[in-house]
Amino acid sequence: xxxxxxxxxxxxxxxxxxxxxxxxxxxxxxxxxxxxxxxxxxxxxxxxxxxxxxxxxxxxxxxxxxxxxxxxxxxxxxxxxxxxxxxxxxxxxxxxxxxxxxxxxxxxxxxxxxxxxxxxxxxxxxxxxxxxxxxxxxxxxxxxxxxxxxxxxxxxxxxxxxxxxxxxxxxxxxxxxxxxxxxxxxx
Amino acid sequence: xxxxxxxxxxxxxxxxxxxxxxxxxxxxxxxxxxxxxxxxxxxxxxxxxxxxxxxxxxxxxxxxxxxxxxxxxxxxxxxxxxxxxxxxxxxxxxxxxxxxxxxxxxxxxxxxxxxxxxxxxxxxxxxxxxxxxxxxxxxxxxxxxxxxxxxxxxxxxxxxxxxxxxxxxxxxxxxxxxxxxxxxxxxxxxxxxxxxxxxxxxxxxxxxxxxxxxxxxxxxxxxxxxxxxxxxxxxxxxxxxxxxxxxxxxxxxxxxxxxxxxxxxxxxxxxxxxxxxxxxxxxxxxxxxxxxxxxxxxxxxxxxxxxxxxxxxxxxxxxxxxxxxxxxxxxxxxxxxxxxxxxxxxxxxx
Numbered sequence: 001x002x003x004x005x006x007x008x009x010x011x012x013x014x015x016x017x018x019x020x021x022x023x024x025x026x027x028x029x030x031x032x033x034x035x036x037x038x039x040x041x042x043x044x045x046x047x048x049x050x051x052x053x054x055x056x057x058x059x060x061x062x063x064x065x066x067x068x069x070x071x072x073x074x075x076x077x078x079x080x081x082x083x084x085x086x087x088x089x090x091x092x093x094x095x096x097x098x099x100x101x102x103x104x105x106x107x108x109x110x111x112x113x114x115x116x117x118x119x120x121x122x123x124x125x126x127x128x129x130x131x132x133x134x135x136x137x138x139x140x141x142x143x144x145x146x147x148x149x150x151x152x153x154x155x156x157x158x159x160x161x162x163x164x165x166x167x168x169x170x171x172x173x174x175x176x177x178x179x180x181x182x183x184x185x186x187x
Numbered sequence: 188x189x190x191x192x193x194x195x196x197x198x199x200x201x202x203x204x205x206x207x208x209x210x211x212x213x214x215x216x217x218x219x220x221x222x223x224x225x226x227x228x229x230x231x232x233x234x235x236x237x238x239x240x241x242x243x244x245x246x247x248x249x250x251x252x253x254x255x256x257x258x259x260x261x262x263x264x265x266x267x268x269x270x271x272x273x274x275x276x277x278x279x280x281x282x283x284x285x286x287x288x289x290x291x292x293x294x295x296x297x298x299x300x301x302x303x304x305x306x307x308x309x310x311x312x313x314x315x316x317x318x319x320x321x322x323x324x325x326x327x328x329x330x331x332x333x334x335x336x337x338x339x340x341x342x343x344x345x346x347x348x349x350x351x352x353x354x355x356x357x358x359x360x361x362x363x364x365x366x367x368x369x370x371x372x373x374x375x376x377x378x379x380x381x382x383x384x385x386x387x388x389x390x391x392x393x394x395x396x397x398x399x400x401x402x403x404x405x406x407x408x409x410x411x412x413x414x415x416x417x418x419x420x421x422x423x424x425x426x427x428x429x430x431x432x433x434x435x436x437x438x439x440x441x442x443x444x445x446x447x448x449x450x451x452x453x454x455x456x457x458x459x460x461x462x463x464x465x466x467x468x469x470x471x472x473x474x475x476x477x478x479x480x481x482x483x484x485x486x487x488x489x490x491x492x493x494x495x496x497x498x499x500x501x502x503x504x505x506x507x508x509x510x511x512x513x514x515x516x517x518x519x520x521x522x523x524x525x526x527x528x529x530x531x532x533x534x535x536x537x
Contacts (some may be wrong), residue, residue, distance in 0.1 A: 018405065024502045028233040035232045045237045 060125045060138035063116055065159040071172050073160065081136055083128035083141040089120035090127060095179045112179065114156040118144055139163055151165035199308050207314050211299070215291060219450040220256045222493060226450075228252055229494070230501040259443075259461065266439035272426075274436060278343035283437070283444040286336025292449035293326035297458045298383055300468045300482035312468075313383065322381035326459055327371065330414055334360045334446065336421050337416065337433045344436040349474065352432025355508060356423035359413055362515030363420075367410035369523035370403045374463055374529045387467035391474060397464040402466045402526040406519050411460060413511065415452040417496060419503040420511055427505070457492035461485065 013019045045047065046053050055061065066074045077094035095112035125138050141162065146152050154162075161171045192274060228251070231238025240252040248254070267483045270276055297321070299311035311317060313324075334356055341353020374396060378389045390396055397404045413420040424432040434445045461467060465488050468481035476484070506514075 009490045021499070021503065025498060028498065031235055032229070032232045036237050040237070043237060044235055047237065047240075 032143050033056060055140040055142070059140050059142075060128075061122045062118075062139060062141040062144060062162050063121075063127070063154070063159055064137045064139055064163045065114060065156065066135050066137060067160060067169075067172065070176065071170070073110055073156075074133050075111050075114060076132075076133055077109050077114075078132060080130040084126040084130035086124060087120045087122050089117040091115040091117075097175070097177045097179050110175070111156060114159060116154045116159065118152040118154055119149060141166075158161070159167060203308075203310055204314070207312070211294060211314060212291070215294065215454060216450060218454055218490075218493075220260070220445050221253075222450045222453065222497075223446075224253055224256050225494065226497050226500075227255070228282070229497055233501045235496070240390070247369070263440050263443040268439045270437050271346070275343040275344040275345065278339050279436075279442070280472065282334075282336055282343060283339035283441045283448070286333065286448040287444050287451065289329045289333040289336065290448045290455055293329045294458060295456040296322060296325050296383055297462050298387060298467060299458075299485050301476070302384075303476045303478040311384075312478065316383055317384035319382075323375070323383055323386065323459075323463070324381055326455070327368065331360070331364065333414070333452065336445075340437065341423075341433040344433070345387050346436050348429040348431070348435045351429045351434050352423045352425065352435070356416065356424070356433065359420065359422060359511055359515075362512050363410045363413040363519060365521030366406050366515060366523045367414070369527050370400075370406040370410070371463070373400055373403045373523070373527045376527070377534065378532055383462050383467070387462060387469060390466040391469045395466040395469075397465065400464070400526060400530065402522055403530075406523045406526065407463065408460060409514075410519065411456040412496070412499070413515075415456050415496065416449060418500040419506050421505065421509065422508050426506065433519065453487065453493050453496045457489045457496065458485075460492055461488040483500070 025060050040047070041051070068074060077092055079092055079094075082088075082090040082092050091113060092111050092115075093107055093113040096108055097110060123138060127136050136159075139162075144152070157173055163169075164171045195202065197205075228238040228240075230236075238252060239255045240249055242254040243249045243260040244253065244254050244257075270279055295314040297309070298313035298317075302309055302311045302317075304310070313521050315321065337356040338353045340517055341351075341356070343350040344350075374386065377396070377399065378386050380386070386396075393399070412418075422432070424434070426432070429435075434442055468485040470476045470480060470484045473480070
């Protein structure tokens, strides 16, 4: 199978090589002038620690566990996210709590432990899609670094408060209602 | 000067020579380091980048990335001085010097300004006095030696990439040096001598040689790129093909000297081009300018040409190896030959 090679006929000016070099130099010099006269805020380069890019709306960054207005967790510990997670990085332990409360949508189950191993997470957003309660969101924070592996294990209260400061909400460190330990149910 | 000569017990000529050597070496050294800055920041700006700007003096003043020059120097200085176990140690140590010294030596005959008379003495602003019998043949001879630095570095490294780079450098030198010599020959012929003072005086009287011999200038200019081992002709380095070519095995201060030698080559080449084709220290339309003004004019031309070297480097991609061979033998050589013959014919008919 032959390949048809396109022969480009160059004019004598182009073949001289001197004129194209000068044209090229003109191009690079134009870029130099443009780059020098552009203020550094408007250049292509985002000088990272000093300047930060605003992330697009659908960006999948650090997770947040959403809360109701009174501060109760939205998650009902249904394990859908843990099942959907391809990296298997979500660990949930469920617990029950006592009184039914209207603002919480008559739920009586919530996670006791909700842990995401951020070293394993691939930020695919499957947990967000799987969640029936819209309780887990992946949002715009992406600067996740730590000095040891353990601190990359985000627990329930870490995840509840990941965006508290950014949204101007209060940090919560404990559940509104105490958990109820039930005995075995006789069938 | 006379009192200083009296105090030190040296002759005025010796003192002036010492002063010149000191000034030229200091200025060259002082010019090479900012050139690395110009190379890095300038190339960044030519390519819509920003370039190195993070190093700061005492962690405070970034001064446009100029601190990187200092930081690089300190870093190179404190790195481990490693000689690979299979290298030929003596030659490995000698090579950076062989690259460095010829790069600077070429500067010795170049007049950096008009000669002036003060206190009954005539002071010439070139390291070697005019009429020394070597003239412009000297930097050409030294330029021929410069390739030994690369070759010795390549050979002593005992590394296949290095030896490929060294072979390329030597083959390259053979192919451009003939065109270069013929281009220079045309200059010598037109001027009627090879002393740089004579060449500059002739250019002052009859117009710069860049206008009188544009073809010769093109050939000389292109060959100077090959001589300095810079892009588009840096096959000896050729990092996309042979790692880093002749200095693959070099690190720490030895590498820094290799790199500095390249910048000295640029400065010397710029000075040569200035002297041969751009009228040396002449200022256009001001035939009676003072000595100081001529020095400034010379420096301006040299610095501008250094910038052109950098500018072209970041405009053109590297040639293929055989393309330089083609250019050297089939383009440069006939062009410079034609230039020589045309000038000879012109001289005979006038």
